[in-house]
Amino acid sequence: MGCSLVATLKDVARKAGVSIRTVSNVVNDYPYVTAEVRERVKAAIEELQYQPNLSARYLRKGHSQLLAFAIPDISNVYFSEIANAIISAAATRYYTVLIDHTQGKRDNERAVLKGLTPHLIDGVILSPLALEPEDLQPRVGSVPVVLLGDRIYDVPYDHVTYDNVSAARTATQHLIATGRRRIAALGMQETNAHETETSRLRLRGYTEALTQAGLPIDPHLIIRGLPVYSRGTGARAMRYLLSLDEPPDAIFCFNDHLALGVLRAVYEAGYCVPEDIAVVGFDDIEDSRYAVPALTTIAPDKERIGDLAVAFLLGRIHGTRNGPPERVEVPCHLVIRESTMKR
Template structure:
C-alpha cells in the first residue's frame, strides 16, 4: 500500500497540512519541523501524487515540445534540455513530431485534445499568422525558431542573418573566394524563413568583401536539411567547371552529407574545399574531419522556453510577451582549418 500524507504526518508528529506545506516547499514551516518531516518522508519513501495535485489545480502536469523533425539532432538536443528543465519543476514533456505539416501544427496549438497538455513549446514551420491568433480556449505557447509572427506569445530565437554572415566571413578570412551556399529550402514555391535569413547573411558577407556572386554556387530547392540532400547538392557543385573552394551549409546534417560526397570525389577537406555547418550537433564534433559550425546556445534556448512557458501557466509571468535572441558562436574545427 502506498504511503500517504497522513502516514508521514503520524511519523513526524505533525499535521497533514504541515506535511503538505513541506512537500510543496511553502515557507510556513520552521526549519526544525521541515527537517523532521523530510526525514519521515525519506524513511517512509513517500512519493507525492502529482496527478492528484495537478487535477486539483485543473492541470495535466504535461507540456508539449513540438518540432518539425525529431530525426534532426538539433531538435533532439533542444528537446533534452526542455525535458530536464521541465522535470526539475515536476512536469512531464510530450514530444510531438509535426513533420512541418500545417494541420499537425494547428493541432498542437489547439492543445492536441481537451485538457491533455498545459502548454506547448513550438518550433513552427508551416503555420500562418491566423493560426496563432489567441482564442478563448487557447493554451500558453512559447515559440522557437526563425519565423516571426505578430502574436502575443513569448519567442526564443537567435540572429540568423548575423550568424550566417559570421560563418561566411570565416571562410573569406581563409582566402576562399568561390564559396557555395547549400540549404535554400523551399515550401509551397517560396523560401523557408531559415533559408531566407541564412542566405541573406551569406550574401551580405560576400558583398562586404567585394566578392562577386556566382549564382551557380547557390543550391536551391532542397526538400529537407538532411545528409542525403547535402551529398546530392555537393555532387552538383563538384560537377561545375570550376567547383567551389568552400561551402557554407545551412545546417550540420547538410554539411556531413557534403563532406561524404567530397571524400567520394577524391577531394580533400579542408585543403581543397573548406566546410562550415550550423547547429553544432554532437555528430559534427566527432566527424573526420571534425566540423566547423555555428553553435547556438541550446541550453539557454531550452531553459528560457520552459521558464517562460511555466511562468505563463503559473501566472507568475504577467508582462507583455518578449522576443529573446540567445547568443551563437563560431566554433572552428578541422573542416575549415588545417591542424597545426
C-alpha cells in the same frame, strides 16, 4: 509483511527546516523562495526521494503537469537535442513533456494547437514552419504557447530564437578569413513552394559577408530548392558543385546534416577537407564533433533555449509571468574544428 514508507510534503519540510507551503512553492516552481532555501528543499526532496502526487495535484489545481513540444522534423538531430534540453528543464520543475511530430505541415501544426486540449496538457512549445498568423490567434480555452524558431509572428506569445543573420555572417567571414574566395551556400529550403524563413535569413548573412569583403555573389554557388535538410541532400548538392567548371573552394551549409553529406561527397570525389574545400555547418549536433574531419559549425545555446522556453511557458501557466510577450535571442558562437583548419 513490511510496508515501504512514502515521503510526504511534511517530511520534506521537516528535513529542510521550512514550512510545508515553502516546499509546495519549490515543487511548483513558484518565485517566492530564495535561492538558498530552494536548494535546501531540493536536496531534501532528493534525499527522501519525494514524488509529488500528480493525480491529486491535477484534481486540486486543474494542472496535468504535461507540456507538449511540437517539432517539424523528428529525423533532424538538432530538434532531438532541443527536445532533450526542454525535457530536462521541465523535469526539474516536475513536468513531463510529450513530443509531437508535425512534419512542418500547416494542418498538423494547427492540430497541435486545437487537438491537445487543456484537459490533456497545460501548454505547448511549438517550432512552426507553415502556420499563418491567423492560426496562432488565442481562442477561448486555448492553452499557453511559447514559439521557437525563425518565423516572427505578430501574436501574443513569447518567442525564443537566435540571430540567424549574424551567425551566418560569422560563418562566412570565417571562411573568408582562411583565404577562401569561391564560397558556396547550401541550404535554400522550400516547403509548400515557399523558401523557409531560416534559409532566407542564413542566405542574407552569407551575402552580407561576401559583400563586405568585396567578393562577388555567384548564383551558381547558391543551391536552392532543397526539399529537406539531410545528409543525402547535402551529398547530391556537393556532387553538382564539384561538376562546375569552377568548383567552390569552401561551402557554408545551413545545417550540420547537409555538411555531413558534403564531407562524404568530397571524400568520394578524391578531394581533401579542408585543403581543397573547407566546410562549415550550423547547429553543432553531436555527430559534427565525431565526423572525419570534425566539423566547424555554428553552435546555438540549446540548453538556454530549452530552459527559457520552459520557464516562459510555466510562467504563463501559473500566472507569474503577466507582462507583454517577449522575443528573446539566445547566443550562438562559431566552433572551429578540423574542416576549416589547415593541417
